[in-house]
Amino acid sequence: MSKPQLVDEVGKRGFSWHAEYWKHNNEFHHHKKAQLVYVESGYQYLHVESCQFLLPQNHVAYIPSNVPHKTTHASEHVSLRTLYFDVEDLPPFYEELYLFAIPSVLREMIMYTEKWSMNMDNDESEQTFLRAILLELPSFVKNAIPLITPVxxxxxxxxxxxxxxxxxxxxxxxxxxxxxxxxxxxxxxxxxxxxxxxxxxxxxxxxxxxxxxxxxxxxxxxxxxxxxxxxxxxxxxxxxxxxxxxxxxxxxxxxxxxxx
CATH class of the missing domain: 1.10.10.60 (Homeodomain-like)
Structure with missing residues (x-):
């Protein structure tokens, strides 16, 4: 099963996917769930429609629902922490793409979600925690360092x-x-x-x-x-x-x- 198919078939409002050696999908794809990608080590390129951006270590990308995208890596080793969310009931903020340096609080919260990585079972505490990250995203974006580097x-x-x-x-x-x-x-x-x-x-x-x-x-x-x-x-x-x-x-x- 490919990753886009898996994302859309997970019957949970949110889930996490942590991978030390990330397998990049070289084809443009999209899914209903929005995606939050944290580059823990290495760096990669994020491709969205006609634009490409550098996503280096300790940076985050928020990719809205149904936005075609792909990632390609430039460094030999890329460690990614990825969260997926249902966002259909949320305001227009969540319809835009954001790239920014990760605040320390958000980094710790994302790292904590590793305990649920690729867990397909419903867990109330997991959903509550992921929802908190999602709802705080506007303040994280507002207070973070924007350093968007096109490639x-x-x-x-x-x-x-x-x-x-x-x-x-x-x-x-x-x-x-x-x-x-x-x-x-x-x-x-x-x-x-x-x-x-x-x-x-x-x-x-x-x-x-x-x-x-x-x-x-x-x-x-x-x-x-x-x-x-x-x-x-x-x-x-x-x-x-x-x-x-x-x-x-x-x-x-x-x-x-x-x-x-």
């Missing part, structure tokens, strides 16, 4: 983004990416902007900042150490980029993460 559609540019993910800790030049893609710099920049809506430089920035958010949330490194780990030559240059993208300094973000 290109063509294989040659997907190879370029894979190269960025592999080498983000080092200096990456447009020239070396152009050589990798067998394009001129001008053609590469124009094509990348056309397919993603952002420049290559901005994409590299966002990948580095996403990774730094993970490190900041761990509370184990100084700002200077994090800056070096994600490819910046100084804490000041890293802090400037972080503040521009996130609207707050990395030190302020780190303090909030520790408080939460």
């Amino acid at each position: 290109p559609r063509t294989k040659v540019l997907l190879d370029a983004t894979a190269y960025i993910h592999k080498h983000y800790q080092s200096t990456i030049t447009i020239d070396e990416l152009a050589q990798l893609c067998f394009m001129s710099i001008r053609t590469l920049e124009r094509q990348f902007k056309k397919e993603t809506g952002i420049s290559i430089a901005k994409y590299i920035q966002m990948v580095r900042i996403i990774k730094s958010i993970e490190l900041l949330s761990e509370g184990q490194y100084t700002i200077n150490e994090i800056a070096l780990q994600v490819g910046y030559n100084s804490a000041q240059s890293y802090s400037n980029v972080f503040t521009k993208l996130m609207g707050q300094r990395p030190t302020d973000f780190a303090q909030q993460s520790l408080i939460i």
Whole structure:
């Protein structure tokens, strides 16, 4: 039985599916239940109609009911925690797609649902707990960090983004990416902007900042150490980029993460 068929045949309002080595469905599919996907480790691409998005580690995607989608992985190991919900009695908020960095409370709640993973029997406590996650989703989305990163559609540019993910800790030049893609710099920049809506430089920035958010949330490194780990030559240059993208300094973000 394929996963889409299984999702629609489960006779429960909600259920969880946790998989350390996720088997990706390379075909577009949809199901009546809405889907909440948490990437615990690795990263993958989420494809929705004509758009593709990067869904990195410690990020969540909420996919509405009956929306065609598929996922493809770029890292060798992807661990996913997935929840499914009936949402037909809920307001219009639940009809939209959301991608965001996971708040610590939501992460703990999703991890707790592993005890019910792939449980096909009805359990009142399970349904109550899953319903609480679903009903709190608007506040999680509102208070979370939105860092939506579109990705290109063509294989040659997907190879370029894979190269960025592999080498983000080092200096990456447009020239070396152009050589990798067998394009001129001008053609590469124009094509990348056309397919993603952002420049290559901005994409590299966002990948580095996403990774730094993970490190900041761990509370184990100084700002200077994090800056070096994600490819910046100084804490000041890293802090400037972080503040521009996130609207707050990395030190302020780190303090909030520790408080939460």
